[in-house]
Amino acid sequence: MAKRLIPTLNRVLIEKIVPPSKTTAGILLPETSTKLNSGKVVAVGPGLLSKEGNSIPVAVKEGDTVLLPEYGGTQVKLGDKEYHLYRDEDILGTLHE
Template sequence: MAKRLIPLFDRVLVQKIAQKTVSNGGILLPESAGASKLNSAKVIGVGPGKVSKNGNVIPVCVKEGDTVLLPEYGGTSVKLGEDEFHLFHDDDILGILKD
C-alpha cells in the first residue's frame, strides 16, 4: 500500500476477511451455504476517538490487529491501490471476535 490512511475521530479502517470457499475436507462451498455468514474484518487503523461536549476524548474500543464483527450494511468503501478497505464509526462495530 503506497499511502497509509489514518482515520480521524472515532472512525475505524478495516479490511474484510474473505469467507472460506472450500471446507476442511476439500468440498467446495456454494455462496448460498453461508446464509448466516459473518461479516468479519481485520482492523487496519483507528482514529484517536470522539471528543465529548466537555472536551474529553472518548477512545475507540478496538485496536489495530483486532478481528471485528461488522453490520451487514454500512461503512464507507475506500480503495487504496489494489486493496479495498472500509471505514466504520466505532459505535457501528458489533463486537470483537476472539480465537
C-alpha cells in the first residue's frame, strides 16, 4: 500500500533533484560542478492563519522546482523514496527555465 503525506500548516514536501554524476558521453563530473541544491515540490500544506484569522497560503505549488538552503529540512522516507519537509519560509526561491 502506497503512503501519501500531506504536510500540515506551511510545510512543503520536496523530492530533491540529484544531478547526474557523468555526462551522456560517460565523462565523470566533479561533485562541486553538479551541486545545486534544488528539488521538486511534491505536496504543500494549507498555509498559516494570521492573528486576524486570515489565511496565508504557501508561496509554492505542487510541481514547482525550488532552490533549497544547504542545511535544514526534515528527512522523511515513504516506501523506498526519500523526501524532505521544509517550512515555506525556508525555501529560497523557485527555479524557471
